[in-house]
Amino acid sequence: MPRYAPSIRHALLSAAVAIAIVAGGPLQTTARDNTDQKWKAYPNCCPTINRYIRAWFSGSFPSTAFKDRVTDGASRWNNVGRDFKFVTTGSSSNHQMVIDYKDLLWPNGDAWAIETNVKFLGGGEIQSASISFNSTPGGSSWYTGTGTPGATQGDVTSIATHEWGHAVALKHSQYSADEMWPYINPGQIKDLLTLHDKDGIKWLYPVAP
Numbered sequence: 363m364p365r366y367a368p369s370i371r372h373a374l375l376s377a378a379v380a381i382a383i384v385a386g387g388p389l390q391t392t393a394r395d396n397t398d399q400k401w402k403a404y405p406n407c408c409p410t411i412n413r414y415i416r417a418w419f420s421g422s423f424p425s426t427a428f429k430d431r432v433t434d435g436a437s438r439w440n441n442v443g444r445d446f447k448f449v450t451t452g453s454s455s456n457h458q459m460v461i462d463y464k465d466l467l468w469p470n471g472d473a474w475a476i477e478t479n480v481k482f483l484g485g486g487e488i489q490s491a492s493i494s495f496n497s498t499p500g501g502s503s504w505y506t507g508t509g510t511p512g513a514t515q516g517d518v519t520s521i522a523t524h525e526w527g528h529a530v531a532l533k534h535s536q537y538s539a540d541e542m543w544p545y546i547n548p549g550q551i552k553d554l555l556t557l558h559d560k561d562g563i564k565w566l567y568p569v570a571p
């Protein structure tokens with residue numbers, strides 16, 4: 363077991379509870395500290411990977427760039443090389459995850475984004491989940507570029523990376539450098555997975571076959 367795994371493995375929340383990444387505010391939710399929950403494997407389902415997690419962008423987004431940055435966040439986790447892969451799909455009927463952009467209401471109204479609606483199969487394996495990005499993130503706006511966000515802008519790629527981390531079943535980290543640290547400020551970039559972040563998914567998932 364990786365040294366840090368107990369502190370960061372797992373994650374998910376009951377359907378009614380969301381994990382939020384907030385700008386300096388209190389952590390609004392309690393991560394369920396259950397063990398070993400992860401996406402169900404479907405052996406031989408797909409080329410080279412047993413867990414294809416299809417994500418569908420539902421509704422309207424501010425721009426194509428916004429969706430591209432969300433996809434960039436998923437790629438960071440895919441690139442670790444474990445037995446899962448987030449892919450996007452144009453199908454509204456054959457997906458495991460829904461990604462949307464909407465006005466998050468209380469108690470998540472001041473969050474950048476949440477990962478929610480996690481549903482489990484009988485064995486506790488994850489069946490589906492959602493990520494929502496807040497269309498009204500406090501006094502901030504969204505940065506959809508690949509450079510440096512402005513002082514009042516939330517970096518979509520960084521925040522999406524955090525939420526995909528929840529989606530792959532990680533809870534919050536106690537180390538501020540980690541993607542899974544629960545806070546990020548406007549203007550801040552977190553562009554690398556740390557050792558802790560990677561150890562979390564290495565603990566949960568086998569190496570990609």
Ligand SMILES: [Zn+2]
Nearest residue numbers: 381382383544
């Ligand atoms: Zn979080």
